[in-house]
């Protein structure tokens with residue numbers, strides 16, 4: 001099966017040679033070809049170039065993309081798409097003046113979602129979650145990381161991870177599963193942290209490994225949640241099962257967590273709404289990528305990750321949605337890209353790099369996703385006719401997507 005896109009106004013994120021990610025000043029470079037063609041063959045990118053060099057291929061399906069922009073699908077490296085119900089009441093409580101912390105202290109927040117999840121059947125959770133996955137695919141996401149973390153019991157965590165596994169089996173989109181048993185301390189372990197860590201390490205992890213249910217391990221390293229020492233224990237335990245860490249850190253407070261993550265070879269550190277100069281220094285020359293979640297900052301009104309400062313310091317930078325019922329009930333990567341530009345002062349070039357190739361790095365899939373490169377998965381967004389790709393973040397609530405292709409198949 002061959003598909004040939006012709007007359008593409010701008011073919012974005014073209015990388016002749018596969019790269020892992022871009023950092024610092026390189027982030028402001030988004031290679032593109034004007035008046036381009038793109039050939040898809042057997043679900044991968046086979047060829048691309050200027051229309052002047054477009055081959056004649058008699059057995060290809062031809063798509064005329066006159067006036068349109070083509071780019072790789074978004075890579076959303078941080079989500080909690082699998083959950084039960086919603087938390088609309090907390091949304092209203094926040095409008096009425098309660099903070100995220102106050103709501104959590106009253107038994108709301110993560111524990112509220114955990115209660116709902118443990119009361120809901122695996123099948124029902126799958127049915128709810130698949131609708132969210134289908135929605136984000138329509139919005140141009142072509143790879144997604146999904147965390148557990150609303151079970152907080154052995155059965156609950158396994159249930160979530162089995163739902164993620166079923167999503168992996170039933171949808172063409174690349175999915176990575178992250179075990180987040182260390183999301184919050186259940187009420188019965190409030191005064192017995194060691195007991196819960198023991199449950200995670202000695203009961204949850206072996207079962208998860210036995211069923212091969214996780215690709216990564218995560219923890220909520222934050223004041224009032226998991227301490228630096230507790231998170232180190234989780235990361236070390238994960239390593240024994242081959243699970244690299246991707247850690248929630250510096251959302252509300254900076255407590256030297258980033259250093260511990262880097263020292264433990266974390267793939268990514270996520271949130272970072274509060275960042276110190278020492279944190280930036282530690283991230284320099286490491287293989288750990290910072291991931292910002294601007295929709296979360298928007299929704300619960302907390303600071304935005306200081307992208308400018310971090311990119312100007314030479315760091316790589318990725319953005320993701322954080323789709324979850326509490327702090328970000330949205331999986332729209334188009335909004336994330338717009339918020340990165342509008343609120344974090346990232347250029348459109350930086351934002352697209354952060355949402356494609358750097359997102360792929362943060363998911364460990366930059367060999368196959370995140371750029372228009374020969375041999376990579378045929379995952380593309382075709383926009384409606386646009387003046388330039390700058391229109392994507394500029395018209396920040398418009399749906400400018402015409403078609404989405406995932407692994408060579410149009411899903412919209």
Ligand SMILES: N=CN[C@@H](CCC(=O)O)C(=O)O
Pocket residue numbers: 109110113220248251296322324325326327328
């Ligand atoms: N901060 C930790 N975890 C989620 C929110 C969890 C929730 O409130 O349900 C986040 O990334 O924002």
Ligand SMILES: [Zn+2]
Pocket residue numbers: 078079080248322324
């Ligand atoms: Zn999160």
